[in-house]
Structure formats: C-alpha cells, structure tokens
Amino acid sequence: MRRIHALVDWLRACLAAFQFLTRLPIPVQIDYTDRVFQRSSVFYPLVGFVIGLLLLLAGEGLSHVLLTMPAAVLLLTIWVILTGGLHLDGLMDTADGILSHRPREQMLEIMKDSRVGAMGVIVCVLHLLLKFSLLYTMLDTNRAGGQGSLLLLLAIVPIWSRWFMVAAIRMWPYARPNSGLGSLFRGVNSKHVTVSLLVALLTTTLCICISNTTKLPSWSIVLSFMAITTIVGSGIAAYISSKLGGLTGDTYGALNELLESVLLLAVIIIIGL
Numbered sequence: 001m002r003r004i005h006a007l008v009d010w011l012r013a014c015l016a017a018f019q020f021l022t023r024l025p026i027p028v029q030i031d032y033t034d035r036v037f038q039r040s041s042v043f044y045p046l047v048g049f050v051i052g053l054l055l056l057l058a059g060e061g062l063s064h065v066l067l068t069m070p071a072a073v074l075l076l077t078i079w080v081i082l083t084g085g086l087h088l089d090g091l092m093d094t095a096d097g098i099l100s101h102r103p104r105e106q107m108l109e110i111m112k113d114s115r116v117g118a119m120g121v122i123v124c125v126l127h128l129l130l131k132f133s134l135l136y137t138m139l140d141t142n143r144a145g146g147q148g149s150l151l152l153l154l155a156i157v158p159i160w161s162r163w164f165m166v167a168a169i170r171m172w173p174y175a176r177p178n179s180g181l182g183s184l185f186r187g188v189n190s191k192h193v194t195v196s197l198l199v200a201l202l203t204t205t206l207c208i209c210i211s212n213t214t215k216l217p218s219w220s221i222v223l224s225f226m227a228i229t230t231i232v233g234s235g236i237a238a239y240i241s242s243k244l245g246g247l248t249g250d251t252y253g254a255l256n257e258l259l260e261s262v263l264l265l266a267v268i269i270i271i272g273l
Contacts, residue, residue: 013039014046021047021162023084037184041166042195048162049203051082052155053210059151063139072136076128090253091127092120097250098243099123107243108175111250127261134264141271153221153267155207160225161259163200164233165252167193172237175246200226224270225263232262 017040062071097111099119138150169188
C-alpha cells in the first residue's frame with residue numbers, strides 16, 4: 001500500500017509539471033504543495049520532450065503544406081501557445097529589472113510589477129525575431145534535405161532548456177526567500193537535479209532513436225546539448241544572480257527562453273560547418 005501511495009505521489013508530481021509548464025489539457029485537480037512542486041522538477045525534461053515531439057510533428061506537417069516563411073511563423077506560434085507564454089513573461093520581467101540598471105531591491109520590485117516596460121518589449125521582440133529566423137533556417141534546410149532532419153534536433157532543445165531550470169534552482173540562491181512562486185522550489189536538492197538529468201538523457205536518446213536521420217553520431221548529439229546547456233546556462237545564471245543576489249521565478253523562465261535560442265543557434269552553426 002505504501003508503494004502505491006508513493007507511485008500516486010510521483011504521478012501527481014508529473015501531472016503538476018505538465019500543468020505548470022504547459023497549456024496542455026490536464027483535467028486533474030492537484031494540491032500544489034511545496035513537496036509537489038519540488039518533485040515535479042524531476043519531470044521538467046519530460047515536459048520538454050513532449051513539447052519537442054509536438055514541435056517535430058507540427059514542423060514536419062507545416063513544411064509539407066506551406067512555404068517556409070508562414071510555416072516558421074506558425075511553428076513559433078505553436079511553441080508559444082504550448083507554454084502559454086509563461087517563460088516569455090519571465091524573460092520580459094527579467095529584462096525590465098536587469099536592464100533598468102537600478103539597485104538590487106529596485107530591480108526586484110520592477111520585476112514584480114505586472115506591467116511590461118520598454119526594455120521587456122524590446123528584448124521579447126528581438127528574442128522572437130531570432131527564434132523565428134532560426135526556425136526558418138531549420139525548416140528551409142530540412143526541406144532541402146541536405147542535412148537530414150534538423151527538426152529532430154529542434155525536438156531536443158526544450159528538453160535541455162528545462163533541465164537547466166532544475167539545475168539553476170539548486171545551484172543558485174533564491175533572491176526572494178520569503179515570497180514569490182519560485183520560493184516553493186527551495187527544497188529542490190541534488191537528487192532532484194540528478195534524476196532530472198537522467199530523464200533528460202533518456203528522453204534525448206529516445207528522441208534520437210525515434211528519428212535520427214542526421215549524419216551526427218548519437219553520442220555527440222547528447223554530449224553537445226548537455227555541454228552547451230551547462231556552460232552557457234551557468235554563465236547567464238551567474239550574471240543574473242550577480243545582479244539580483246540570486247534567481248527568481250521570472251529568471252528561471254528567462255533562462256529557459258534564452259537557452260532555447262542559444263541551442264537553436266548552436267544547431268544552425270554546427271550543421272553549417
């Protein structure tokens with residue numbers, strides 16, 4: 001009976017991860033306790049895996065019925081809809097705070113404001129333009145058929161950006177110890193990070209097994225994503241933490257968005273070599 005209860009608890013945490021990070025219909029009522037939030041972090045890469053597969057299917061379908069430009073716009077739109085703009089909101093709030101060049105406490109207050117400032121809008125527009133251009137390049141190259149299915153690599157991107165959110169929660173202090181949604185994750189420990197890393201490795205391997213038509217060996221794909229995510233993500237997180245005295249829920253979303261663009265850019269650069 002105890003094992004059944006434990007299994008139900010982990011299943012509840014898995015569903016909570018999908019409810020929190022996506023707008024996929026999960027018609028289950030969940031009591032969002034600290035324990036549920038902490039355990040749900042283990043499944044963040046799994047959420048990224050599902051998002052990646054949906055993007056892979058959407059990209060393949062759109063590229064067969066539309067020209068590359070509208071296909072890229074619609075694929076980006078689907079990407080935003082799948083997450084409900086949750087991470088984009090975090091990116092805009094983080095940009096408003098960090099780029100205000102105010103003292104730490106004022107930065108945190110600016111980030112709490114529900115209104116979006118000029119810097120948030122500018123960063124969001126530039127970020128979406130970059131993402132669109134990268135998706136356009138991937139779809140165009142994929143259609144040409146010169147490098148195999150680049151959309152496979154697109155499907156892996158959301159896995160690692162979401163894994164790093166878990167790592168960031170553990171590795172950097174929380175800037176608002178007694179407030180904010182992100183404070184619910186304070187109990188995330190090294191075991192959660194390790195298990196989520198195993199989930200990321202497993203789902204990446206599974207994704208490659210489903211559709212690896214690239215010329216790259218499987219091990220190099222996995223190691224490249226893990227290395228780029230860790231190195232670039234750590235640099236961005238360290239910079240933000242130095243400004244705010246830690247990270248917040250908004251900065252976790254910003255990290256996810258920025259890493260998605262960095263990983264997409266890395267895919268384009270590596271394939272182009």
